[in-house]
Amino acid sequence: MFFSHNSFLAKIMNKNLNIKSLLIDKPLKLDCGKTINNFPLAYETYGSLNEKKDNAILVFHALTGDQFISGINPITKKEGWWSYAVGPGKAIDTDKYFVICANVLSGCLGSFGPSNTNKDTNKVYGTTFPIITINDMVNAQHNLLDFFKIEKLFAIMGGSMGGMQVLQFVSNFPDKAKIAIPIACTSSHSAQNIAFNELGRQSIMADVNWLNGDYANQNKNPDKGLSVARMAAHITYLSKNGLQEKFGRKLQERDDLKFSFDADFQIESYLRHQGSVFVDRFDANSYLYITRAMDYFDLSKKYNGNLSKAFGKTKTKFLVISFTSDWLYPTSENKEIVIALNAIGADVAFVEIESDKGHDSFLLDVPEFLNTLKNYINNSYSKN
């Protein structure tokens, strides 16, 4: 029993959904110093592993993603977060490749996280859960290779925090992936990135129902705080032009301003909606832990700021992708990764895709992005 009846996880588990989970019995030493044992790592797979076991792709999800990449997500009943890219005949063709995605450590869709119950106290962990880093997430997911008996992954990829995991994975396991595709990410969280995450965390903590993280044990949930955190973050995923084009100053189901604090503008109504649907599928404490992991991410720290050294003598082939209107993880930060890889003579390709859809471009129907991704993956696979 990993969850109490009140926790977010319990609500999901009570729906009797088929969430696949791997119980990791190998102790994992975390960056914070603590060691975790016998913990669950929830995952989903798409397509099938071929006989040579050379067609496996490990996808890493972003902050609010989960293991349900494609098809209908059993929790939200909506399309999986990367349905544009992953599926039969798509950029990541599940007729051809075996795609694995795990819910990150400290997540809330079945993997070990703050909504699990501490067996010693029989209470939901909340903020007594250990602080998790991107490095810890990646080390936990490496267990999937042993589980599926995969010697070497064909590819690893992910956008945003998923991209950070890609970089960390290559750094930790330089010969375990043939190609690596970090998308719209950074090798180190900037002051602005940390600032936005802190805004989200403070919003959750300011909710009276957060109760110092103990809300699950007291049958409460900081819906308001989590919702505001999501609203603020959502703005950072879009571009100014994108927002202006979609919403402008359009009014929400009214002919004129109401001279009140109602959602007069469509953009207000849209953000409120984004916030309210988010609380039904995400745990507030998980949001705190995962944003913390992102803030702590600084791949070159261990190497005195020399990012190249983080990649050692890796033989992994890289494709780095950024988007013109992404101001959260801008092209310049993606290019730093390219520069570090060029400095060690790594095989690296880089493209900046034209899009006005902001950071979220990697999740959306951006044909130039999806076509480049598809052809690069297929051409790299055929050169096996």
Add this chain to the structure above:
Amino acid sequence: MKQEFKIISDLIEKNTRVLDVGCGDGTLMQFLQNKKEIDIRGIEISKENSQKCVSKGLAVIEGDAEKDLSQFPDGSFDFVILSQTLQAFLNPEIVVKELLRVGKKAIVTVPNFGFWKVRLHLLIKGTMPITKNLPDEWYNTPNLHMCTIKDFYKFCHERNIKLDKALALHNEKISSINEANLNIKNLSAELGIFLIER
């Protein structure tokens, strides 16, 4: 396959590391990769071409050679190729210097503005020459610094850049350029191909 690419390919040894600066849609890169088993990288300024290259699985980075060559360490390539692009840079002198820093050797090809048809065009018509190799009008050409075979030859000599090979290409025919025939080649060739070294 363009004759120029065949000549470039013959200048490159097997099992070497090569950088194609301004690699276009990656045609030369693919040709070299298949023929010479070389480890080849590219840099290309156009988004469309960069995406074409990456779609082919080539290690091409979208970027501006004038700024982005600086990220490559000294001598990190055995050969650096610059095919018919030198004249399009804001500062060709710095670019050549960078090519010779990043590469142990560089292969530079220049469309020859001294070619007799080009000279005749200007002489007779009195307007900026438009030829097969120089298809743009004066107002929309990307070529900022046109030069002749003789200009580049002199450029190398003045800077003590070693000319390992200087070749003239005209009508698919290759010939050597030397001090003695320089004026003739400068008149008769459409393209100059130079293998240079620091």
